[in-house]
Amino acid sequence: MAIRPIRYLGDPVLRQPAKKVRQVDDAIRHLVEDMIESMYAAQGVGLAAPQIGVPLRVVVLGMPDEEPFALINPVVVRATGTRRLEGEGCLSVPGYRGVITRSEKVVVRALDLKGKEIRVRAENNLLAEALEHEVDHVNGILYVDRIDTKTDLFKLDSTDWATARPIEEREADEDEEAVTELSSGGVSSNG
Ligand code: NI
Numbered sequence: 001m002a003i004r005p006i007r008y009l010g011d012p013v014l015r016q017p018a019k020k021v022r023q024v025d026d027a028i029r030h031l032v033e034d035m036i037e038s039m040y041a042a043q044g045v046g047l048a049a050p051q052i053g054v055p056l057r058v059v060v061l062g063m064p065d066e067e068p069f070a071l072i073n074p075v076v077v078r079a080t081g082t083r084r085l086e087g088e089g090c091l092s093v094p095g096y097r098g099v100i101t102r103s104e105k106v107v108v109r110a111l112d113l114k115g116k117e118i119r120v121r122a123e124n125n126l127l128a129e130a131l132e133h134e135v136d137h138v139n140g141i142l143y144v145d146r147i148d149t150k151t152d153l154f155k156l157d158s159t160d161w162a163t164a165r166p167i168e169e170r171e172a173d174e175d176e177e178a179v180t181e182l183s184s185g186g187v188s189s190n191g
Helices: 026-041 126-138
Strands: 046-048 058-061 069-080 083-088 096-102 105-111 117-123 153-155
Touching (some): 026 069, 069 117, 069 126
Antiparallel strands (some): 058 069, 096 153
């Protein structure tokens, strides 16, 4: 296993729709091992393969106090209801959190590490949020695309979410371009 470096906003690999995995073989299982190790090293609860520079439709999820697992070729087959969530973050957008609208119930269809089709269901919890977030990643979408960056994106002054201020309250020159200029540092809790 190996910890692989996280790619940040601005890296084109995060923006291209990832390729479907044709066969769940040892190479994919090895990739998943590295992804899980990289996710934990970065203190994330989810990670998609493009985030370590691999343009494949593979994601891993690691909810607190639960066994991590992988989803190959994940597709959101059902997403119902809406809820507003505070504090969504992304390992590829370090130092920021956002307020975002996510679904209440999420059903994802995918393959497991044996190549067997599975369905994962989650409702009103961190897993539901992370499933939508990670499937977005393999489609080249980042959570910052889904929020109003003027009012709903917060830059963290410290690791404490409670001290964060909206971007718009900051200096004008830090305003909209702050996110795209950011390339390292900070802490993130999501994926
Ligand atoms: Ni992410």
